[in-house]
Amino acid sequence: MRKISFKLGLFFFLFVLGIETVLFVSLYITLVHSRINEEFEQLLARGNNHRDVLEKNYDSSTLEHVTMMESEAVTDVVITDDKGNILYFSDHILPFAKRIIKNEVKNIPHDGMIVQKNWQKESHISTVSPIRVDGKIKGYVYMFQNTASIQNMIYKLKHHFIIVGILSVFLTIITIAFLSRVITIPLIRMKQATEKLSKGDFSVRLQVKGEDELAQLGKSIQTLARDLEYLKKERNEFLASISHELRTPLTYVKGYADIARRPNIKEEEREKYLTIIYEEAEHMQKLVKELFELAKMDQHSFHIHQSSTNLCSFLRKVYEKMHPAFQAKNMSLIYHCDGNITVHIDQKRFEQVMMNLLDNALKYSEQGSTVSIDVRTEKKNIVIIVSDEGRGIPEEDLPHIFERFYRVDKSRSRASGGTGLGLAIAKEIIEAHGGSIYADSIYGKGTKMMITLPKE
Numbered sequence: 399m400r401k402i403s404f405k406l407g408l409f410f411f412l413f414v415l416g417i418e419t420v421l422f423v424s425l426y427i428t429l430v431h432s433r434i435n436e437e438f439e440q441l442l443a444r445g446n447n448h449r450d451v452l453e454k455n456y457d458s459s460t461l462e463h464v465t466m467m468e469s470e471a472v473t474d475v476v477i478t479d480d481k482g483n484i485l486y487f488s489d490h491i492l493p494f495a496k497r498i499i500k501n502e503v504k505n506i507p508h509d510g511m512i513v514q515k516n517w518q519k520e521s522h523i524s525t526v527s528p529i530r531v532d533g534k535i536k537g538y539v540y541m542f543q544n545t546a547s548i549q550n551m552i553y554k555l556k557h558h559f560i561i562v563g564i565l566s567v568f569l570t571i572i573t574i575a576f577l578s579r580v581i582t583i584p585l586i587r588m589k590q591a592t593e594k595l596s597k598g599d600f601s602v603r604l605q606v607k608g609e610d611e612l613a614q615l616g617k618s619i620q621t622l623a624r625d626l627e628y629l630k631k632e633r634n635e636f637l638a639s640i641s642h643e644l645r646t647p648l649t650y651v652k653g654y655a656d657i658a659r660r661p662n663i664k665e666e667e668r669e670k671y672l673t674i675i676y677e678e679a680e681h682m683q684k685l686v687k688e689l690f691e692l693a694k695m696d697q698h699s700f701h702i703h704q705s706s707t708n709l710c711s712f713l714r715k716v717y718e719k720m721h722p723a724f725q726a727k728n729m730s731l732i733y734h735c736d737g738n739i740t741v742h743i744d745q746k747r748f749e750q751v752m753m754n755l756l757d758n759a760l761k762y763s764e765q766g767s768t769v770s771i772d773v774r775t776e777k778k779n780i781v782i783i784v785s786d787e788g789r790g791i792p793e794e795d796l797p798h799i800f801e802r803f804y805r806v807d808k809s810r811s812r813a814s815g816g817t818g819l820g821l822a823i824a825k826e827i828i829e830a831h832g833g834s835i836y837a838d839s840i841y842g843k844g845t846k847m848m849i850t851l852p853k854e
């Protein structure tokens with residue numbers, strides 16, 4: 399048997415059985431002892447009583463009277479003279495009495511003593527009380543009691559104890575079986591739940607009551623199930639969107655390649671189609687690169703290599719890289735950064751973030767507008783702001799733009815060449831730096847992207 403309820407139950411049972419046995423045995427011994435003692439004391443008291451009467455009137459009529467009284471009772475009496483010669487006796491006690499009295503005892507205290515105490519083996523127990531008149535021993539009062547009644551009483555007591563013992567063992571077994579099941583049922587449920595989880599069934603619902611360790615374990619398992627379910631759902635959605643993202647450019651590539659290989663097509667048209675194919679391939683290349691980057695960031699091994707950087711000169715380099723692109727679209731890019739601000743950043747990745755933001759500002763703005771980079775220092779943070787005067791983001795889309803593949807204008811995204819991954823990547827990188835990124839926008843007026851980095 400490997401069941402935990404059985405092991406637990408057996409352990410408790412042996413333990414309780416041990417305690418019960420010790421208690422029962424000691425109770426039995428004390429009880430028997432005190433009952434037997436009582437018998438002896440009663441017998442002795444009775445003998446002392448007779449002795450007292452005889453000490454007051456030591457004459458034959460009193461002697462006869464005492465003997466007669468005992469012949470009616472369950473006890474018996476034998477009265478001897480000071481030498482041990484039997485004078486009076488009740489009933490047929492003689493043979494046993496003779497044996498006892500022959501073993502003459504000396505120095506008997508006035509309160510009497512026990513002369514035969516072996517109640518288990520002998521037929522009678524016996525006490526003796528000396529009769530003393532005027533300071534001289536006149537004789538002895540021997541009392542006898544049949545041990546059969548004592549043995550019978552002890553037998554009954556033993557019988558009771560055995561019955562009660564069996565009953566309590568029985569009750570113990572029932573209680574322990576019940577308790578160990580109650581304790582182990584939640585454990586067994588949890589085991590089944592985790593087995594279900596490992597098979598990919600996340601519909602695990604455990605009933606958790608209370609606040610103890612078992613309940614906490616149950617709650618943890620439930621949370622784990624929920625997390626796994628969420629991860630699985632997210633992964634499926636992600637895979638679905640990847641295949642969706644790849645399907646469109648592949649359709650283009652396949653379609654235009656089909657036309658371009660026709661023999662009777664004009665050379666300049668062929669060139670046009672090949673250009674489209676090239677652009678689509680480029681788009682897919684970018685998509686795959688960005689997906690790979692995101693996949694790397696999802697792993698726990700994702701590390702950033704931070705180094706102390708002068709923020710203003712770092713941003714100046716970014717500004718100089720991007721400036722020509724803005725000029726080409728007839729837009730202006732301005733840049734403000736004062737003072738000596740040091741930040742701990744992974745320069746390569748942080749540059750990627752800035753490029754993404756500036757690329758968006760460029761893509762989603764009209765000719766002639768201005769994009770600016772500002773740096774603000776707050777009490778605990780450094781904030782980098784990229785603002786544009788472009789088309790802005792509708793309020794309902796604003797909470798989603800950092801999600802993977804999310805684009806406000808799905809139909810026009812082909813023209814802009816976006817993958818919808820730029821901001822998702824930016825967010826991962828900024829969060830790996832311990833910072834946060836946040837967007838603020840008025841639709842039709844412009845957008846502000848804010849990066850908050852904690853100060854050193």
Ligand SMILES: Nc1ncnc2c1ncn2[C@@H]1O[C@H](COP(=O)(O)OP(=O)(O)O)[C@@H](O)[C@H]1O
Pocket residue numbers: 754758759762786788789790791799804805806807811815816817818819820821822845
């Ligand atoms: N500066 C901006 N102005 C207007 N819309 C923006 C701006 N930046 C981002 N967006 C919106 O957020 C979406 C997600 O941005 P991003 O993750 O960079 O993807 P992509 O630029 O590849 O489309 C964009 O498709 C666009 O709709």
Ligand SMILES: [Mg+2]
Pocket residue numbers: 754757758816818820821
């Ligand atoms: Mg982008």
